[in-house]
Amino acid sequence: MSGYEAKAYVTLVGAGQPLNGYEVAKRSGVPRSTVYETLGKLVAKGAAYELRGADDATDYLPLPPRSLLERLRREFDDSIEALESSLPAIVAPPGAHLIHSLKDAGALLARAEDVIAGARADLFLSIWPEEMKRLAPLVKRAAERGVDTSVLHFGPVADPVGHMYEHRFPSLDEDLEEPGRRLLVVAADRRETLVGGFAGDTAWGVYTEDPAVVTMAVEYVGNDIVMQVIAERVGHETMRGFWADDPRLAHLRAARDRYAALVRAAGPPARPEGSQAAPLHPGDVR
Incomplete structure (x- = not known):
C-alpha cells in the first residue's frame, strides 16, 4: 500500500463502523482531494468494501486484518513459488565458482545465516558460544525441517540441536593457541561454505561454492x-x-609450535587510527 492507502486502511480498521470519505479524511490525515481515489484503490485491491445507502451515499468497511494478512501471505507464497520455478531456468552457468570476502562480523554472521537458512539436506558447523547465540534459532529450524545437522560446539552445550558434539579435546585452553581468536565454519548441502574468524571486535572470512573448499x-x-x-x-x-x-x-607438532609462537609475538590485532587491521590467521604465515 501507498502511505495514503495505509493511513486510510488503518483508520477504517480502528473505526469499528463504516465511514464515508469525509470521515476517513478527517481521521486519517489523507487530503480530502485524494481520499476517494485512495479509498477506490483499497476497494480495487480488496482491502475495503463499499456500502451504498438508500440516499446513494457511500460508506467504506475494511477487510478484517486477519483476512488481509492471509490474503497477502497467499499472494506472497504464490510469487515465491513462481520465482522458484522460473528463475533457475534463466540462470546462466557460472564461468567460475563464486567466492567473496567478508570483512566484518556483521557481514560474516549475516552470510552464515543465509547458508544455514538455505540448507536442505545436510549442515555442518564448527562454532563457538558467542556466534551460536545468534545462529541457534536458524540451526534449530533447519533441524526441525529435516536437515541432517552436525554441530561441533566449543564448550558446554546448554540446548542441543541436531547431532551436537562438545569440543573437549584438546581442552579449550590447549586449543586456544591464539588468545581471543575463534574460527567459524558453516557448510550446507555439500554445495556452499563459509569460513571465518573473530578476534576481539575484528573479523575476517570467505564464502564460496568451490567444491574443493566445500569438501575441505x-x-x-x-x-x-x-x-x-x-x-x-x-x-x-x-x-x-x-x-x-x-x-x-x-613435524606437525613443530609446525604448530612455530605458528603459536608467531601469533604470541604478534600480540593482539593492531588497529591503526581510522582503520581496522585484520587479525593474523593461518593464511598469513609462510
Missing part, C-alpha cells in the same frame, strides 16, 4: 567430530600421549 570444510568439521568421539572412547590423556610422543607427528 565438511571434512574439517567431520574429522574434528570424530576426534572428539575417539578421545571420549580412549581417554583424553591417551590422546595427548599420541600427540606428544608419536614420532610420525613430530
Whole structure:
C-alpha cells in the first residue's frame, strides 16, 4: 500500500463502523482531494468494501486484518513459488565458482545465516558460544525441517540441536593457541561454505561454492567430530600421549609450535587510527 492507502486502511480498521470519505479524511490525515481515489484503490485491491445507502451515499468497511494478512501471505507464497520455478531456468552457468570476502562480523554472521537458512539436506558447523547465540534459532529450524545437522560446539552445550558434539579435546585452553581468536565454519548441502574468524571486535572470512573448499570444510568439521568421539572412547590423556610422543607427528607438532609462537609475538590485532587491521590467521604465515 501507498502511505495514503495505509493511513486510510488503518483508520477504517480502528473505526469499528463504516465511514464515508469525509470521515476517513478527517481521521486519517489523507487530503480530502485524494481520499476517494485512495479509498477506490483499497476497494480495487480488496482491502475495503463499499456500502451504498438508500440516499446513494457511500460508506467504506475494511477487510478484517486477519483476512488481509492471509490474503497477502497467499499472494506472497504464490510469487515465491513462481520465482522458484522460473528463475533457475534463466540462470546462466557460472564461468567460475563464486567466492567473496567478508570483512566484518556483521557481514560474516549475516552470510552464515543465509547458508544455514538455505540448507536442505545436510549442515555442518564448527562454532563457538558467542556466534551460536545468534545462529541457534536458524540451526534449530533447519533441524526441525529435516536437515541432517552436525554441530561441533566449543564448550558446554546448554540446548542441543541436531547431532551436537562438545569440543573437549584438546581442552579449550590447549586449543586456544591464539588468545581471543575463534574460527567459524558453516557448510550446507555439500554445495556452499563459509569460513571465518573473530578476534576481539575484528573479523575476517570467505564464502564460496568451490567444491574443493566445500569438501575441505565438511571434512574439517567431520574429522574434528570424530576426534572428539575417539578421545571420549580412549581417554583424553591417551590422546595427548599420541600427540606428544608419536614420532610420525613430530613435524606437525613443530609446525604448530612455530605458528603459536608467531601469533604470541604478534600480540593482539593492531588497529591503526581510522582503520581496522585484520587479525593474523593461518593464511598469513609462510
